[in-house]
């Protein structure tokens with residue numbers, strides 16, 4: 001069977017003509033000056049020159065585009081907000097970008113089911129803005145909200161800081177509509193709470209990183225807004241101390257929904273980058289950002305907290321809370337400002353996080369004693385973001401050493417960002433041979449020509 005292959009310029013022009021008939025002239029880009037921005041990811045690590053960028057306006061157009069690309073054996077890279085960290089949505093030279101950003105419809109809220117159907121191109125921030133006046137909220141949130149689309153978040157099964165309380169994207173997706181590699185449309189948008197009629201195709205598409213289908217619409221769960229919020233920035237003496245705080249919060253503070261951590265080195269870099277004031281009179285080895293939310297004021301639940309942290313500052317107004325989160329959420333852009341980083345988003349059992357933090361330093365120093373480590377993450381999920389600046393972007397010795405350490409601690413080489421192009425070669429560290437074989441067979445069954453996001457997720 002013929003498989004998708006990179007397009008030669010003449011074949012790309014022919015395909016562009018066909019695609020223009022489907023989506024309209026203005027929605028197919030072939031001029032390199034216009035397609036270039038779709039080929040560079042936020043980290044600077046992944047770059048490609050797409051043959052074309054096509055932006056359909058509805059599901060029927062997506063289906064026709066997929067069919068045309070499949071017939072031309074053109075590899076198709078679904079792209080949402082392009083805020084992903086592992087190169088999954090970044091085209092390689094000669095691939096076709098399928099941008100979903102025009103799919104921005106939001107349908108009326110189904111109040112009884114507490115669900116709403118949205119287009120895949122709606123950004124997380126736009127969705128949050130839509131829900132707030134309706135006294136509703138979406139329970140997945142993260143610092144990439146202004147760019148990340150709900151379709152991209154479903155495709156990567158995004159996590160974020162509230163996953164410890166509300167789960168990841170998969171827990172909030174009640175159904176999807178997706179275009180498969182042959183152009184057929186799979187629709188699971190009824191949002192039935194109970195439907196035990198075979199395989200969970202929604203669950204399969206969520207987290208499939210654009211390799212099994214193109215998500216066009218999603219049925220999302222929404223929750224009543226919890227208007228009372230408190231954010232606390234706390235200093236603690238160690239990551240072991242941070243785990244003691246986490247244990248207390250988990251057992252005594254039902255309203256806690258986020259416990260993120262970062263370190264002194266990261267805070268210094270953020271302060272330099274953004275000219276922010278020091279949060280406390282002295283520095284601490286570890287910092288926590290804790291967030292509680294409820295229908296009533298969560299402050300009373302937090303009484304015992306001050307006894308177990310060295311220092312803390314709290315805010316309950318939106319601006320003050322944003323200001324405290326800024327120290328944590330600016331870490332990503334700060335790291336990128338230092339150079340092209342090695343970004344390793346991993347998880348280990350929560351109790352192993354302090355050991356991982358100690359050993360990862362040794363592992364990195366053994367490869368490159370000059371490398372700078374900026375270490376932060378979502379404490380409640382054992383999710384660490386290991387950012388290493390200094391080593392050349394194509395020197396993968398540090399990535400390998402860190403991921404091997406993760407595997408030795410029974411962790412996962414990708415906690416929430418996915419595998420993309422960045423980690424395919426290490427998938428077998430934390431997924432078994434039978435698991436990878438099953439994944440390959442699913443891919444071959446749904447996309448036998450390898451049209452959708454070839455080379456991502458699996459080696």
Ligand SMILES: Cc1cc2nc3c(=O)[nH]c(=O)nc-3n(C[C@H](O)[C@H](O)[C@H](O)COP(=O)(O)OP(=O)(O)OC[C@H]3O[C@@H](n4cnc5c(N)ncnc54)[C@H](O)[C@@H]3O)c2cc1C
Pocket residue numbers: 042077078079080081082083084085087088089090100120141142143144145147148149150151152153154155156157158159160161209210211213214215216329332333416417420453456
């Ligand atoms: C500051 C910052 C903070 C972040 N924090 C977090 C965090 O806490 N947790 C977290 O999980 N992520 C985080 N991210 C990463 C990123 O925002 C998420 O991975 C997000 O889910 C990607 O959405 P996107 O629309 O940008 O997808 P893209 O980057 O465009 O694509 C990501 C993957 O999904 C596929 N894809 C995109 N749209 C579709 C679709 N409609 N159908 C099928 N496949 C599709 C792509 O092919 C690619 O494989 C952060 C990013 C930034 C910049």
